[in-house]
Amino acid sequence: MEAEVECFPRLRQVLFLFCLLAQTVAEQVYIVAEERDSGSFVANLATDLGLGIRELSLRRARVILNSNKNHFQLDLQTGDLQVNEKLDREELCGSTDPCELQFQVLLEDPLEVFRFKLMVQDVNDNSPVFPEAKMTLKILENTPPGTVFPLKNAQDLDVGINTIQNYTINPNPHLDVLTHRGREGRKYPVLVLNKALDREEQNELRLTLMAVDGGAPPRSGTALVVVDVLDINDNAPEFTQPLYQVKIPENSAIGSLVVTVSARDLDTGVNGNVFYSFFYDDEDISKTFEINEITGEIKIINILDYEKTVSYEVDIKASDGAGLSGKCTVNIQVLDINDNAPEMKIAKIISHIPENAPETTVALFSIQDRDSEENGRMICSIPDDVPFFLKPSVENFYNLMANAALDREARAQYTITITVSDLGTPRLQSQHNVTVHVSDVNDNAPTFSQALYTLFVLENNSPALHIGSVSASDRDAGTNAQLTYSLLTQDQATQQPQGQGPEQVDVGALVALDAASGQLFALRALDYETLRAFEFGVRASDGGSPALSGEARVRVVLRDANDHAPRVLYPPRNGSAAGACPELVPRGAEAGYVVSKVVAVDGDSGRNAWLSYELLQATEPGLFGVWAHSGEVRTARPVSERDAPQQRLLVQVRDHGEPPLSASVALHVLLVDGFSQPYLPRPDAPAGQAGQAGVGGLGGEAGQAEALTVSLVVALAAVSSLFLASVLALVAARLCGRGGAGAGAVAVGSGCGVSVAEGRFFPAGAGCGGVGPLVDVGGAGTLSQSYQYEVCVSGGSGTGEFKFMKPIIPDLPPPFSGKELEENPDFRNSFPFS
Numbered sequence: 001m002e003a004e005v006e007c008f009p010r011l012r013q014v015l016f017l018f019c020l021l022a023q024t025v026a027e028q029v030y031i032v033a034e035e036r037d038s039g040s041f042v043a044n045l046a047t048d049l050g051l052g053i054r055e056l057s058l059r060r061a062r063v064i065l066n067s068n069k070n071h072f073q074l075d076l077q078t079g080d081l082q083v084n085e086k087l088d089r090e091e092l093c094g095s096t097d098p099c100e101l102q103f104q105v106l107l108e109d110p111l112e113v114f115r116f117k118l119m120v121q122d123v124n125d126n127s128p129v130f131p132e133a134k135m136t137l138k139i140l141e142n143t144p145p146g147t148v149f150p151l152k153n154a155q156d157l158d159v160g161i162n163t164i165q166n167y168t169i170n171p172n173p174h175l176d177v178l179t180h181r182g183r184e185g186r187k188y189p190v191l192v193l194n195k196a197l198d199r200e201e202q203n204e205l206r207l208t209l210m211a212v213d214g215g216a217p218p219r220s221g222t223a224l225v226v227v228d229v230l231d232i233n234d235n236a237p238e239f240t241q242p243l244y245q246v247k248i249p250e251n252s253a254i255g256s257l258v259v260t261v262s263a264r265d266l267d268t269g270v271n272g273n274v275f276y277s278f279f280y281d282d283e284d285i286s287k288t289f290e291i292n293e294i295t296g297e298i299k300i301i302n303i304l305d306y307e308k309t310v311s312y313e314v315d316i317k318a319s320d321g322a323g324l325s326g327k328c329t330v331n332i333q334v335l336d337i338n339d340n341a342p343e344m345k346i347a348k349i350i351s352h353i354p355e356n357a358p359e360t361t362v363a364l365f366s367i368q369d370r371d372s373e374e375n376g377r378m379i380c381s382i383p384d385d386v387p388f389f390l391k392p393s394v395e396n397f398y399n400l401m402a403n404a405a406l407d408r409e410a411r412a413q414y415t416i417t418i419t420v421s422d423l424g425t426p427r428l429q430s431q432h433n434v435t436v437h438v439s440d441v442n443d444n445a446p447t448f449s450q451a452l453y454t455l456f457v458l459e460n461n462s463p464a465l466h467i468g469s470v471s472a473s474d475r476d477a478g479t480n481a482q483l484t485y486s487l488l489t490q491d492q493a494t495q496q497p498q499g500q501g502p503e504q505v506d507v508g509a510l511v512a513l514d515a516a517s518g519q520l521f522a523l524r525a526l527d528y529e530t531l532r533a534f535e536f537g538v539r540a541s542d543g544g545s546p547a548l549s550g551e552a553r554v555r556v557v558l559r560d561a562n563d564h565a566p567r568v569l570y571p572p573r574n575g576s577a578a579g580a581c582p583e584l585v586p587r588g589a590e591a592g593y594v595v596s597k598v599v600a601v602d603g604d605s606g607r608n609a610w611l612s613y614e615l616l617q618a619t620e621p622g623l624f625g626v627w628a629h630s631g632e633v634r635t636a637r638p639v640s641e642r643d644a645p646q647q648r649l650l651v652q653v654r655d656h657g658e659p660p661l662s663a664s665v666a667l668h669v670l671l672v673d674g675f676s677q678p679y680l681p682r683p684d685a686p687a688g689q690a691g692q693a694g695v696g697g698l699g700g701e702a703g704q705a706e707a708l709t710v711s712l713v714v715a716l717a718a719v720s721s722l723f724l725a726s727v728l729a730l731v732a733a734r735l736c737g738r739g740g741a742g743a744g745a746v747a748v749g750s751g752c753g754v755s756v757a758e759g760r761f762f763p764a765g766a767g768c769g770g771v772g773p774l775v776d777v778g779g780a781g782t783l784s785q786s787y788q789y790e791v792c793v794s795g796g797s798g799t800g801e802f803k804f805m806k807p808i809i810p811d812l813p814p815p816f817s818g819k820e821l822e823e824n825p826d827f828r829n830s831f832p833f834s
Contacts, residue, residue, distance in 0.1 A: 030081070034089040038082075042072065042118070045105060046079025049114060053079050063367075064347065065101070072103065072118075089120045090157045097122070097159035104395060108348060111364065113394050124162040128154040130223035131281045137191065138228045138323030141199040149700040150327060151177075152280045153188035154211035154221050161214040169207045175227065177209065184313055191225070199229040228323070235266040235706065236324035237274045239316070244330040250306040250335050252519040258289065261296040263318030265328050270321035279327060279650045287816075289314065289332075298330065304647055307370045330379070334779035340374040340422025343368050344432050347397070354439045355408040362388065363400040363434050367420050376423035382416050388420075388436075400434060408438040409475045442480040446455035446472040448552035455520065456717025458559045459528035467511070469519040472540035481545040485518045487511070488537035488551070507536040511556070515670025520554070528560040531601050562657025564603035566611055568665045569594065572734060582646075582668035589639045595624065596667060597629035600653040606655035616648035616664065624669070626651055633667060645671045672719075 030043045046056050057076045060064060065071060073082050093099035096216040097326035098122040104113050131152055139149065156163045166179040167189035174197055178190045189209060205227035212220045239261060244258045265272045276296045278285065288302045291311070298314070312332040312579045348364040369376040380390055380398055391399040400416065421429035448470060455468035474481040489509060512521045518540070534556055541549040583596045586764050602609040613631040618624055633649065648670040650692040 016370060017270050022117055029117045029119060031041045032083070032087065034087045034120050034123055035125060036083050036087060038085055040083040042081040043081060044079050045074065045081050049105070051079075059112075060112070062108075063104055064104045075104070076825060084761070087120055087543065089122050089159075090126065091687045092120060095157075095159065098750055106367075111361065111393075111399070113397060114202055115395060122159050122162050124158055124178040124213060124217075124219055126157040126162075127219040128156045128164050128211035129210065129223035130209070130221055131563040132223060134224045134226065136226045137453075139193065139197060140230050140324075141197050142232050148178075148269065149191040149193070151189040151191060151209065151224075151225065153186060154223070156211070156219075156221075158213060158214055158215070161211055164211045165214040165218075166212055168212065169225070172205065172207065174205065175207065184826045191227075196230045201710055203229045205229075208734065225226045230323055233267060233271045233320070233322035233324055235271070235320075237263040237265040237318035237320050237326040239263040239318060239326055239328035243329050244328065245333070246301075246330065247335055248304070249335045249337055250304040251339060252300055252304060253301065254300055256300045258298040258519055259298060259330055261291075261298065261316050261318075261327070261328060263296070265320045265324070266320075267320060267322065271324075275319050275321075277317050277319070279317040284309070285312060285314055288312065304334050304615065306334045306372070306390065307340065310334055316543060336372045336375055338371055338426065338428055339462055340370040340375075341428040341430045342420040342422050343370075344376045344418065344420050344430060346432070346434075351435060351436060352437045352439050353402065353406070355406045356441045357402070357442060358405055360402045361399050361808060362402060362416075362436050364393070365400070365418070365432075366395070366397045368396060369422050371422065371424060375422055377423040379421055379423070381419050381421070386414055386416055388414070388416055394693065402436075402526050406438045408440045408477070409444065412438050412440075412477075414438070417759075425528065440477040440480055442476055442542060443546060444475040444480075445548035446474045446483055446540035446542055446550040448472045448550055450538065451552055453552060453554045455554065455556050457522065457556055458558055459524060459526050459561045460563055461522050461525055463522065463524050465522045467520050467522050467556065468554075469517065469555060470513075470540075470552060471518055472537050472552075474540075474542050476542065476544065480542055482543040483518075483540045484515050484543070485513050486515060486539050486541065487513050488539055505531065507534065510534065511536070528558040528562070528605070531558060533557045560605045560608050562604055562608040562655065562659070562661060564608075565661035566600045566602045566653040566655055566663045568598065568600045568653060568663055570599040571665060571667060572730065573665050581631075581723065581730050582670045584670050584672050584723075585635070585639060586648075587639050587641065587643075587671055587673045589635050589638050591635055592638075593635040595635065595669060597655065598626070598633065598651050598665060598667070600631065600663065602653065602655050604657065608664060610656040610657055611653055612656070614652045614654065615649060616652045617648070619647045619649075620645055621649065624649055639671055643671055677714070 026230070028048060030462055032040075032042050037069065046053055049056075051059075051061075053076075056079050061076065063072055063074045063081070071083070071085060071087060074080075075082060082397075089099045092101065099122070101118040101120060103116055104213065105116065112264075131154075135152055137149055137151070139147075147660065151167075154164055162721055164187050166187070166432055167177050169175065169177045174195045176192050178192055178195050179187050180190050181187050187212070207225040208222055208228065209224045209225045210220050212218050219799050240263070244259050244261060248256070248258055261276060263274050263276070265274050275293045275529050276291050277293055278291060288300065288304070289298050290301050291298050296317075296318075297318075311334060312330075314330040314781060316328050316330055317325050318328075325367070344367050346363060346365045348361075350360070350362050353360050353362065367378055367380060378396075382388060382390060382400070387403045391401050400418065416434045416436065418432045419429055419433060420431075421427050449472070450470075453468065453470055457465075457467045461467075470485065472483055472485070472624055474483060489508060493535050510523060510526070512523055514521070518538075535553060536556075537551055537553055539549050539551050541547050585593065585595055598613055600613075602611060611631075612628050614627045614628065615624065615626045615633075622636055623639070623643060624633055624647070626633055626649075631651070633651070633654070641714055647669040649669060650664055651667060652664045654660050
């Protein structure tokens with residue numbers, strides 16, 4: 001019996017609506033005779049379904065049976081449904097008539113299910129068989145004519161017209177046979193006494209009983225009936241009721257009492273003893289039940305199974321000791337219990353689905369329960385925390401589908417537990433796990449760990465130096481996550497040297513990027529003084545199709561190395577020019593008198609360009625000192641008459657790099673007696689007062705001899721001429737040495753004095769009255785501060801001070817005040833003067 005299944009409330013309405021949507025065809029019935037050979041033609045499904053042969057193959061059609069045997073096969077080349085193995089109707093359906101087999105034809109792509117029913121026709125391949133080859137019947141001699149004596153019926157496994165139709169016996173004057181039909185439809189023979197028996201005339205009759213079926217040709221079976229004529233026993237056993245109806249659960253224990261039948265006999269003695277037995281030996285009944293021949297108790301001797309046999313009809317015979325008997329029928333109804341869990345069969349499963357696919361069928365399965373009524377009604381469910389749902393199909397088929405597109409990066413695998421539960425008491429359920437793997441698609445672009453990478457590189461690096469790396473990640477997997485790095489070739493590295501505008505440099509000539517690892521290498525040595533920093537873009541592309549990419553910026557900052565020694569701008573160091581124009585210091589100079597200033601620059605930066613000045617050698621130790629931070633050369637003590645007239649100072653300029661670099665320059669100083677500024681009278685001074693002063697600041701008393709005055713004038717003129725010649729030689733040597741490469745115009749004024757302002761020399765005019773044309777001695781470097789000095793003999797100074805290399809920038813404060821010197825002992829100690 002096919003179980004009725006219900007998976008959701010209001011199943012009838014849901015199935016009705018779904019059947020309309022599924023567009024399935026009406027159930028079609030085929031008829032095939034049993035015992036057909038394998039390969040026999042049943043029907044052409046392609047024609048009946050309205051499909052072409054090629055379409056049948058493309059849509060992957062197959063036959064699904066409700067049984068575990070493959071009775072049929074579908075030829076996809078012809079569309080024919082063929083017998084796969086011989087059909088035995090008796091094995092398939094037993095006594096059930098008609099014998100129906102249901103199957104479905106499943107078209108997978110697109111999904112469609114068609115229902116079919118196959119009727120297996122019976123052929124007359126079984127002959128009637130009596131349970132006993134010999135039956136003995138005892139009849140009293142005084143039995144009146146017309147008395148009926150039931151006989152054991154024959155069994156025929158065929159059905160319909162091919163089963164037993166009538167019984168016959170060989171002709172005799174006393175007995176005849178009639179064919180009766182029972183309530184269950186079976187036909188059994190009955191002997192009818194036509195004429196009274198006479199034991200004295202004949203005590204035994206031997207009759208041949210024949211059972212004939214309705215086949216063509218008919219088949220028959222025979223049994224021998226022996227009739228013993230007994231002496232008078234005029235009372236046969238009679239049952240208290242002709243029909244017993246019993247209901248018993250299928251899980252009843254072996255040995256359980258089913259029913260007790262009872263019969264009585266009015267005779268006494270041996271003729272009154274009653275014995276119980278099954279009326280005929282049915283194998284199914286004799287293996288399931290037993291009867292106590294004395295008490296009439298019927299008990300279970302084997303396990304009952306509702307799914308195999310729903311009811312039993314047992315005929316009971318009560319016989320007395322004289323050979324008379326009676327008959328009753330016991331109808332046993334087996335009650336179903338919920339002893340079968342629901343079953344699920346997977347018809348189709350897709351284990352891998354792409355993450356960007358919309359609603360997708362993951363699995364197609366069917367469910368069934370062999371129990372009946374509420375015990376056979378079923379419901380299906382899956383967990384709520386998965387993005388899948390169940391969609392009912394036809395004939396208890398379900399689709400397991402994804403709600404929407406999945407995200408592999410959120411979850412790459414799902415294990416869905418499908419639970420099928422019946423509605424019996426207690427409820428039984430079965431579970432089946434379906435594992436779904438989410439395939440990756442390229443939906444995530446690579447992402448760099450930083451939007452801007454800053455790399456620091458020390459200049460003068462070796463070529464192919466590894467300077468850093470960039471790193472990106474991709475949430476995809478496999479080829480979609482394989483990254484390739486590249487430079488953005490359209491980018492240009494931008495440099496901006498000091499004092500110049502921005503300049504474009506090809507980034508491909510500076511760095512190389514490893515496409516697999518993202519490591520960056522310098523292609524050549526970098527120069528901090530030429531290129532302080534540059535920036536370029538990098539891209540990471542994945543291996544997907546189409547490929548996705550991400551970008552980041554890389555800024556390379558060069559660190560300065562101490563690769564430039566200080567360069568002295570003043571005094572110049574070109575041969576004897578410096579010696580030809582010595583610094584002039586009057587013999588009467590006091591301590592702190594500014595002799596000159598050493599001006600130097602350094603092409604590096606930071607600490608590498610911090611310069612300090614130191615006096616290495618001096619002709620007269622202790623007479624001169626150098627300011628460590630400004631390079632000013634001053635007298636450390638008053639100049640005395642004992643000091644040598646020619647002094648040579650060796651000044652070293654050193655930077656603060658690691659290791660420090662240095663340069664030195666020689667400074668020549670002449671100590672001049674009586675060297676001072678000429679006295680220039682004020683406009684409002686008396687004429688006589690102006691005439692009292694001597695030239696060169698050497699005014700003597702009115703009584704000096706005229707010869708001495710002339711000698712001093714000549715000496716002063718000679719010294720001035722020598723000084724002028726030295727300046728001209730120095731300027732000529734500088735012009736010839738530079739050859740015009742970036743140097744500005746050089747103009748020569750009177751005397752050897754020069755002024756320096758922002759890397760340019762200014763020849764001082766006579767009497768410090770003005771500044772001449774500029775002479776650019778900066779070369780490739782510049783001074784960090786602007787200085788301007790005058791070289792002249794100052795006039796109008798009461799002290800007669802010799803001013804040489806003295807700053808004339810009016811707004812520039814002195815490097816350090818006295819208070820600062822007191823607060824900064826380091827600076828005070830570096831200055832050699834008190």
